[in-house]
Amino acid sequence: MSIIRVTEGENITAIEQNWTVFTDHFEAYAGNNSHFTAKNGTFIGEPKKDTSEETTYFKEGWWSSDAEGKNRITEAAIEDTVYFNIITQNIPDIDPITKKQSEISIQLYDDDGGWGNSSDPINVREVKKDPVTGKDIKGDLITSKTVSGNKVSYSLTLxxxxxxxxxxxxxxxxxxxxxxxxxxxxxxxxxxxxxNYLIVYEKEVLITVFVELPHSKETGWGAKGLAGHSAMAIGARYFDYGPNNTPGTYSERDYDVDFNEDGDKDDNVYLDSPSFKNSPGMPWWGSHIAQRKGIKPEQVTLDMVMEHIQLYWDDIQDPVTHVRTHRGTFIYGKVHKVEFYVKESQANKMIKWWEERYKHLKIYSVFPWTGEQCTTTVKTAIQEAFPWYSKVNYIADETQKPSGLLFELKKVISTSWQHKGEKAKITVIKEEATDFHE
Structure with missing residues (x-):
């Protein structure tokens, strides 16, 4: 709390060298004199006790993280369980008139912080188990709590x-x-x-974007961006996109694409020459990692990707037999890691988009009017949480290349309550290969 004193004229109070100020925030400066201004003057001495909130029946109320009320808190995250503790006075356990246990009325409010009565009521219900399914269902509204020993402890899950x-x-x-x-x-x-009101905010989720720039010796399509890559992790979950250039039979239904252009998406179609200009999509680094570990691409995690990036980029060949014994990662450009925090609801929008893309991998193409590619998928996922009208973290529609995405990400800020407004952290986690050869 800070105190602002307003006066139409000047109100000057001479004070001694030492003083105590009763406020949570205080700033003072002086040349030769200290000046305090106040509408009705400045009073020296111990402050009087504020009796405006004294009541006959209620002594104190506070939030805590424990049922005993010992660990007082003023902050909590969505999905936390918290407790509200009340100390009453002059309330008997048994009401002498009704002969029932005494109850107090309670109503939860969201304080809007404005002048007057600007708060919004929040209805709290009991959580019950459905006798058939066993799932949680809404019960009755909670509008009162019983008093025992002039105490009330109320558990809430946010x-x-x-x-x-x-x-x-x-x-x-x-x-x-x-x-x-x-x-x-x-x-x-x-x-x-x-x-001492309880500040409630969303949990935060770390967004990690990987941007591999094309090697400085690349030419042609590789230099334009094809030899680079863009990918992202949302929390621990990893997602990316690339081309499946392997000839074979592909399900139109799975890819949600009319490969043979016969007017439906119900066929299994053999593609003999898919290429980076027009091919079925697939997770890129995700598929490579999954193949190494014997898992599905959707099971790949952030930690697995960090480990994968540090592996050698090229195949390892036996100098005598010339047999290739280990398939390289082909990550030979400079790799940047970009980190920022978002609200959980924003992260969930990105996850939802990627989950749908993994269900239907669509068409990969370097031509944006034909299909998607690594950079556009990452861009679009971020746009799900930050559309153009959100005014923050919007990645321009024109962004098509890893270098363009990296440029846009330099403007991104964290939006979570804990890291609000902090600039994205950009780190080079792998330099481009010095032994690169085509």
Whole structure:
């Protein structure tokens, strides 16, 4: 909290050399004198206790990460389980009139931070198990809690439904508090201070983009970008795209492509000469890694890719027999790693796009009007989370080459609450090969 004093004229108070300021944020400067301005003057001495929030029945309320209320918190992430603790007074365990256990009313609110009553109520429901499926289902609204020994402990799981409140606030977080009531006392806000409201934000996900630039000795299509590569990891999950140049029979249904142009996508079609200009798509580094490890491309992880990139780029050949004993990675250009953080909901949009692409790999082509390629797929996945109207992290539609993607990524910033506004970290993780040969 900071204090701003406003005066139409000048209000000067002489003070001694030492003083104590009762506020959470204080700045002072002086040449010869220290000047404090205030509408009604400045008072020296111990501050009076604020009695505006004193009540007959409620003493204190706070958030914690434990049921005992010992570890007080003011921040939590979506899907965390937190506890709200209330200390009451003058409330008997058994109501003398109803002869039932005493209850207080409770209502959760999202504080909008504006003047007046600008908070939004958030309904909290019990979570029950469906007796048939065993899945969680919504139960009754929770509008009251029982009091025992003038204490209340309330457990809440901050489910993903709160993301919509964050989005409606057009911000990165919401601040939660409770309004409580007992008998004639209603709308008692707890915690009493806004400083102790619970800040709730989305979990963050690390986005890792790999950009291999074509080797400096490349020519032709290779120099234009074909000899480079673009790929990405969303958290630990890895995705990329490239051409399958192997002649063979391909399912139109699997690729969602009318290969033989007969008006449907129901055939199995033999392609005798697929090329980088027009071929079935496939995960690129992902397929190479999966083949080495005996897994599926969708099971490849970020750590596996980091390991793969550091391997030797060319085949290893026995000097005597000239037999090639190990297939190289063919990653011989300079490789950049670009890292930034996004909100989990943004990461999920990217994942959803890649999962759909892996179901239907479409057509790979260096010509953007014919199909997609490594850079355009990474670009499009990022655009799913950051469309042109989002005003941040938009990758231009014109971006087609790894070098262009790297240029665009230099402007990217993190959007998660924890790393908000930080520039993407760009690291060279592999220099171009010194023994490159075509």
């Amino acid at each position: 489910n993903k439904g709160l993301v919509s409140f964050i989005e409606e606030d057009a911000g990165d977080e919401i601040e939660l508090y409770f309004e409580c009531g007992y008998k004639e006392e209603t709308k008692i806000k707890l915690p009493a201070s806004q400083l």
